Amino acid sequence: MIARIWHGTTxxxxxxxxxxxxxxxxxxxxxxxxxxxxxxxxxxxxEGIAHFHLITYWTSLEAIKNFAGNDYEIAKYYPQDKDYLLEFEEKVKHYEVFTE
Structure with missing residues (x-):
């Protein structure tokens, strides 16, 4: 399993x-x-800034590409994000997840 972690601020x-x-x-x-x-x-x-972390879990990197496209490390944004976000971080982080 792969975790995809995005961070944003408002x-x-x-x-x-x-x-x-x-x-x-x-x-x-x-x-x-x-x-x-x-x-x-x-x-x-x-300190007056709202921080958001969205951690999504996926079966594979190929599954993430279904969501984010081939350049899966680039953050995906929606048009409405411009109404809220203070900055647009370019990349997200990915980690392998091991569970027992």
Whole structure:
């Protein structure tokens, strides 16, 4: 299994609105992709900035390519992200996941 980790930031005042957007748009997009296993959605506010980490779990790198395209290390953004995000990190991180 492969974990794909994305990080984004918004103003603290957009904390709930961006969370709603993620639940309505991004998470269904991830979960409808073949090879998607599950996700963890992490969020916190620190010094007036809202931080979001989305950890998605996939069966393989090929499954991630179904979602993100062949250049799977590039972060995928939605048009609405420009209304919230303070910056657009170019890349995501991938890790092999071992469970017992």
């Amino acid at each position: 103003k603290a005042e957009h904390y709930e609105a961006y969370t709603s957007f993620m639940k309505l748009k991004a998470i269904p997009d991830y979960s409808s992709t073949e090879g998607f296993v599950k996700l963890s959605f992490l969020r916190r506010i620190e």
